[in-house]
Amino acid sequence: MTDQQVADTLAANLGVNYQLVTNHGANEGLKCQELQAEWASCDLINLTLTNNGPAVDSKDWKIYFHSVRMILEVQNEQFKVTHVTGDLHTLEPTDKFEGFAEGESVVIPYIGEYWKLFETDYMPRSYVVAGDSTPETIVSTDHEDPSAYTNPIEGDNWKRTPADNNVLATAQSRFEKNSDVDLLAKEEVAGTIIPTPLSTKLTGGKVSLANGISIENKALPTSMLEAATTRMASFGIDTNGDYPVKLYLDPSRFSQENKVSGAYLLDVRDGVTTVVGYDYQGAFYGLQSLMSLMGTGAEQTIPTLKVSDAPRFDYRGVMVDVGRNFHSKEAILRTLDQMAAFKMNKFHFHLSDDEGWRVEIPGLPELTEIGSQRCHDLSETTCLLPQLGSGPTSDNFGSGYYSTEDYLEILHYAKARGIEVIPELDMPAHSRAAVISMEARYKRLAEAGDMAAAEQYRLTDPQDTSNVTTVQFYDKYSFINPCMDSSLNFVDKVITEIAAMHKQAGMPLNTWHYGADEAKNIKLGAGFQDVNSDEKVAWKGDLDLSAQDKPFAQSPMCQKLLENGEVEDFAHLVGYFGLRVSEIAASKGVANFQAWNDGLKYLKGDADQFASENVRVNHWDVLYWGGGTAAYDWAAKGYDMIASNPDYLYMDMPYEVDPKERGYYWATRATDTRKMFGFAPENLPQNAETSVDRDGNGFVSKGNADASIYGMSAQLWSETVRTDEQYEYMVFPRVIAAAQRAWHEGEWENEYKVGVEYSQQTQLVDKEALTAEWQRFANTLGQRELAKLDAAGVNYRVPVPGAKVEAGVLHMNISMPGLVLQYSTDGGENWTNYDAKAKPAVSGDVQIRAISANGQRFSRVTSL
Template identity: 35%
Template sequence: MKRCRFTVLLLMLVFGLSLTAMSQNDRFDPASLHVTWELLDNHHQQSNSYLSSLTLINNGDQTLPAEGWSLYMNNLAGEDRTSNFYIERVNGDLNRLYPTAFFEGLEPGDSVSVRVISPGSVLNISGAPIGLYWVWDSNTEEGLPIGSYKVKPVNDPDVLNRGPQDQVPVATPEVVFERNKDIPNLNEADLPKVFPTPVEYSTFNGTFALNSDVIIDYLPEFENEARYLSGEMARILGDSLAMSTDSRGGQGRKILLRRAETEPEGYRLSIRPRTVTISASDSAGIFYGIQSLKTAIPPEAWTADQPSVAVPAMEVSDHPRFGFRAFMQDVSRNFRSKEQILKTLDLMSLYKLNVFHFHFNDDEGWRIEIPGLPELTEVGSRRAHTLTNEEHLQPSHGSGPNSNYPGSGYYTTEDFIEILEYATERHIRVIPEIETPGHARAAIKSMDARYRRLMEQGQVEEAPRYLLRDLRDRSEYRSVQGWDDNVIDVSLPSTYRFLGKVIDELQAMYKEAGAPLDRIHMGGDEVPNGVWELSPSVIRFVRDNPEVESVGGLWSYFFKRVNNMLKERGLSLYGWEEIGMKEALWGGESHHVADTAFAKEDVQVDVWNNVMGSGAEDLAYRLANAGYKVVLSGVSNFYFDLAYVKAFPEPGLYWGGFNSLDKPFSFIPYNYYKNAKTDLLGRPLAADHFNDMVRLSEEGRENIVGIQSLLWAEKLINDERQEYMLTPKLLAMAERAWAPKPEWAEGDWSSENENQYNEAWSQFLNSAAKRELPRLDNYAGGFAYRIPTPGAVVQDSMVHANVQMPGFVIRYTTDGSEPTAESTKYTEPFALPEETVVKMRVFNHAGRAGRPITIE
């Protein structure tokens, strides 16, 4: 009997295993799922919403089941109008799509479309869903890649229209042609050989033969600069130049590094057939003289090792307009490797920028190793599929289900020290930003993980030492980026222990690197309504501290305390514009005004909100007049993550408008109202729009310390995209930050100013196209800068074309194929044959092409 039972059990076990194997083999494979997304309407039913279609196609041999699965993705929030699927927000920009009871599954070869109505608008490919992956309900801890995903192009410009109020034109070939029509092709020999534009510049007959026989003769105080120059010349000549401090030695050709009385960071550069002399009163001036010497060298010299390079004779006397010339790099939303950061520092130094604002932490990632707080990088630097965010953070910005670059990554202490040393050698100050109290989700989740680890180890007293939230807090809020758990609790003593620990460790790294650190950026932007209101710690704190009258008073309390923490360490406070604001009532209405008391504390602010037409355009001037040190960081001119133009294939954000190359170039720092013409939606600004806005006082003018360009990383999906968004816009920003006030910015804006501006703009474009961008093809390994699309119109059956960058080549085909470097070169208008598709692309001097256009 026992044997019989055993046999039956054995048969049942074998049969069950075979059924399991069969069910596993028959299970739908997510790798056979193909998904497409298409934008259908940007002004759906005359509302501020858009309609799109997400189509699921079963390319496999098994049925896609009617239930038991979810499709996760970033960037698609809204409601499915087909009733087949639910779409719910997980957190941040992560959403989950899963079937309703109405969905019947999908047979092999079949497809189903999800019609989604979402708030807002999508104007280019960066607004499409991204980072799609599959999760089974039976194994919710594992995210699986799908087979493929494609965004369908939008060929109808009307689809990109946001309604009657939207007057920003789509950058069709015709629109681009009109924008380019007045750009002349200037003779390269007539272009300045130094960039950015120096204060004084003159040329002479003759050249200096730069080869490996040249000696760098330097004063001992300029040894670091001499060593740098020797290494830079090795990039051109293949060998570094010999260095000497014996000014009497030899009669050969020399580069002399000498002392002279100049403005701070200023220099004099003299290039003669036998001698190059760079003189300055400080080492920074010598360094910038070296950069000018490098831009005087013909750009093709960086293509390959040269036996000798002829450098034209000239005299330059120069100094910067602003002492604070900054670039901010966000590495939290998408990480950039150490090597990419060093490459960016090379670019900055070439164009004489001297501040690297390092945005290393935010909601989506913490990127610098902090000794003693390992969870910051073990948890806070990694993104992958998770339902708990306990071991790592959830996917954001298309990072997908696995911990891959650029969603994940961090700098070790050794990496960061190397970055600091590299920047310091190039006279670039690195200012770290510790985002507080909002935008802090990565830090919060990391310190939660530390708490859990120590509690499991029985270290009950140590566990909460660096907690950044009250574990009993039930406050409800939603940040601008969609997070409901990203704000530090500023009532907790542990918050200040955490900040003190991080600041101390950063200071130690700066000290080891020999890098200057006088300010730390402490964030301070975009704290949403609703935070702290249901925190027991906050409620108790407000009750026990009469000077904090309400939850709203915690903002000022926090930054006053942080300011004191920094001062105790010999540092000054730096932050976003919000740290200089307070709430006030005028006529019964709430307004944000400058907090004048805080301005006396040597606080520096980045003012980003100059969105034209918003009514807040004067904020930078109000804060400067109130006594704050202001860095002009306006979204309308210097947010380089904004798309260049309105066109569906063009990547980048657009919430603050579009940031074409002319936006940073045309900026007038002390009166940017002067040449502002349109608002966020392209509508002409009223003649009296700026009449009641604050102007800079004389004292306020002194408080404008500089200009900053910024590159947020939500859409920087790889290093090439970073370089595309950064260049050539950085050249235009460098011109405004360094060069003297241009003639076209003088006086009230008139037709004469317009003509002067157009001349300067044309010279800048010619210099960029014929000297600086060809240099960047190879400099520091080469940069994937944006190559513009051609402009084109059809007139009397003839195709006319032009290009923004004179000297770049337009090539075309008439058979519908993509133009290559061997395709026909456009030299003059040509006939458009009937029923022919013409495709055109712009090629740079190295043969790399931009995005193609089609003419039918």
């Protein structure tokens, strides 16, 4: 066979299957500590390769595959695994390889770091390269459903450790969890507005909108009115109809405490609806509240009522990561529609990361020509190497970017919905896409002899020999060097061009997000100990710590800064760079400087040391690891503190403790819509009474600084989220719960008080009030709001129902009452709508599912 024939044959015929043997390697005698596993934790996987085609004897081939866990040892002498970069590894034959006989299956056991608790840990699109062949994707792995190439996670392997106290999501456990949520009568939720207003008074009447509405607008810019009427039209409302709706502004109508942007008054009467805005944003929100009362389809009757409302937080945010995997402009626009519908006003746009740069910057074409593309190019001069299941080609969401025209369209769209776009170009860490792109630019210009231009935007010190491993397993090229003037030139250029686009769109750049997170060497973390230490513990990995460096420690340019006394030590470089970036941003008229809190933690002093008018931090400390205390410390230093806690507000975490769910889980094993709804953002310690840590255990939390929370943001990171459908599944509907908490303070939320301690043992939270509020919210979603997501074309997650069989009778329920439930007793061939009153008798294997509000999509099917 030629090299290409070998690659083609293996790609077409090689069956790939992963089977988890154990997640508890240290407990079962694996040498996790000796293999340098962090926290001495490792798992064992059986990788089986089955040759379903003709025999292959060649040894000149490699399988490139994606693993989000570092592979520590291969237990088959015929093969070896090599880490390339990030999650990309190679599997290749050794001299002892005996070939793949026709029909042969070969098992390759390997030990990986940590554990694999969800099937989405296994990434798709492994590919083969033989000699100089064109890379070919292995067909058996070219699937978004990991069950195509993995076996189910069985036994206790869904547990992180044998002592894991989480509750596995089953039909029975879901039924028990949903048992306190009853189906409310349609009339009971007719007057419910999401997010909940400050005051709602039902006045006993009804209004039919069957003949449409007619809007008299004296408040809104044309673009905002068009945004609102377009949404109404999607519900089936004729906006050239009969019923009058009047919009106007009158700040004098508002009490002193409600004189804030976004406040409104809504008065629905039999003959007319009036919306009074404190400002045009308030008038827009008043229209959204009117739409919240509407249904979809021909029947359009709403109750008469009076509403007085104002937002809880000025900052009500959603962050979307398009760096790890790209999400289309259309998906972003749909997200902005829903943010506006639920009164969220800050779109935090994470536009770059190690795995991709996603916005066009005039004058720096390499950022998108190379940095936005992923493909198999070992030189990385035409694209970045594949990551996170993107495979060898660029024809998927691993690649992509927004042109200047796309970005302008997003800005215009957001402006018409009262949403500020906050761009984040992450630095100095998580910057590999930028660094590699600027290295390609350097090479191009250096070869042309223009060294001044080549050096202008270079981002890495060529003499830096630092041995560093980042959180996603990249090396020093993950970092923009903060000690180089050319790095600041790059920042100045990028901010200038982004600001120009914002100005052109009529949305001045008001906030610059610096990023700043995770600028560290994970090998110097607390999960490792020196291999030569005399005082070892069993629960840390052994490592030669003398061979590890802090970022930039071996950069002569950074060493010079330390020698001159400009920076105290290498850990302070990230904050030092942030101060200089804030100077650039302020010089462009950008009022707010924003960052993830860990990037500023080594700075001494308060927020006033920055050049910006205001400095905001997205606080992403996990609450059960001290985040409930640390947040208030930041606020006390003068930072605008935005609650962004991953154990409650990260939408890349799984919805439930079920290996079939999608997501990362380092912060929590599950965050469903109900958990996000029950988050108390202003009294962070309170959450210790109503939720558990990632192992299902209680924890203790109390605040120690007298300070307040500025805002709240829900985050979607995209490591496991490759398609628009997956993206919307992860975001919706739980982001609506985040909108509820950012706008409305629940009656069950206690006032934050310094020193008050909360835990699973305290009884300080009114849980009956919390359940009652959730029941109304969940019914409104199930009976009304999910249908609007259908009308908007949003691929939201349909909740998996709960069920049990008692005395031969099937009982079913769901977390969002109002959705249709179905069951099957013949393996899914036929489905019957569940009717609790009918008391259906069942026997044998029973499958269950729920249906989307429009009847077009289904939840996962589970069995009893």
